Amino acid sequence: MVSSPRAPFCLMLLACLIPSQGRASTALDLSVEELTLRAGRVVRARVVGTGARWSAGGRRIVTETRLEVLEALAGEARSRELRVVQPGGAVDGLVQEVIGAAQFSPGEEVVVFLEPAGAGPTSRVVGMALGKFRVLRPDGKAAQVRRDGLERVRVLHPMTHRPQGPERALSLDALRAQIRAAGER
């Protein structure tokens, strides 16, 4: 195919001129390998429900999410149900927001990289939104995964600190293989 030599230049110029959406946090990216090494447990799960409450100190709002474990991908999943705590949320009309925290919706199927949150059964997500993948099941196609909570986070390459490109979908099987390979190291 022959294309105009000006076309790439124009596209680059346009890309430079169009500002991206305002974002509110900057984070260094974590690869699947790094996420796995930091996490004590990686599971594929379904979100059962979420609920926000004031923290023990009474000054911070946290959101607890209940997950039904469908598959343990790394580490042990001792129980069928897990609890994940995330900073921020809404209680009685008041909102506290921590940009970059993972967000969960009831019914959603996810793959999450979890680390213990204290001695109890509660966990938190490694790298906040970087450690949560949504599972997509297009009709008649293999399941895919994609990180979906990064709309307001500017993700930078951990070494070059250059902005990463948009999130791309990955097959669930490929993610499984990467997690298992990292776990065996």
Place this chain on the structure above:
Amino acid sequence: MSSLAWVLIAGVLGQAPEASYVRRRVDAAACEVPSSKAACLHWEAGPGEVRTLPVQQATGGGADGEMHAAVSRSLATWNEAFAACGQLTFEERAPTGDRRFGYAQDGPNVSSVVFFDRACRDLGQLEGCTPGEDCDLVHDCWDHDDRFLALTLPTYDCAGRLLDSDVVVNGADFTLTTVDAPACQPALDVCLCPGGGTSCVITDVENTLTHELGHVVGLDHIQLAGSTMSPWASPGETDKRVLDPGTRAFVCEVYPADGPVQTCVVPPLDAELGRSVGCGAGTPLLPASLLWWWRRRRPCARRSMR
């Protein structure tokens, strides 16, 4: 490409003037509203009224006199902009040993600035707290992700009214400095002072706080090099100590000294097309009209419109 698409692109281009800003909006999901109707965060003040926002630095956490002075300079920078045309003013109170932050439900609330010089993850098994929830309060340590330099924690209602906004700074994972120059020298993935220590600019406290105070008054990040609210700060940077024209425009337009505080009246564009903007953040219609006129003059444009 359709004519409508050209107009939309022109509209987006029109929102990238040198003097630009982006207002932070309420969390649409938490407030159960479409993102196009999410209110902009703002401090309430009556027309012509000067709203005083008390700010208090916490002692400890590795914050020395130089760091406190750097925070004071950041507050003064904002107050100078407010005095020129705005209706807010920061009132700095004497430093306190109370290192709690977050929203006091029984009030009153003061915007706190709290430094941390140790990370909770380095303290081993912590007793009497839940990581990610209250270990910073119980054990006085940085309990957030190690990849974040500073966080602003706003509390607001779904009308966008700010009730409290605190700033916490991660001195456990970042080397905080207060000198004016020289910039540090990059070495592999770190940036170091030639003589070692903190004798050069690595992570400048004043640079960081001037940016975070923008979040305190309702600004979001903007992908615009040179803006105080650009999300990226390279090691050795001090540029954000000075408010850029866009940030100053925000003060004058959103908190005008002679009028009411501006809530959002301009709906955001589709996120796929451009950044979300707030009131007075650009005038997209003029460049859109010009491009529309220019398109109509070109023969190929007329062909594509048929």
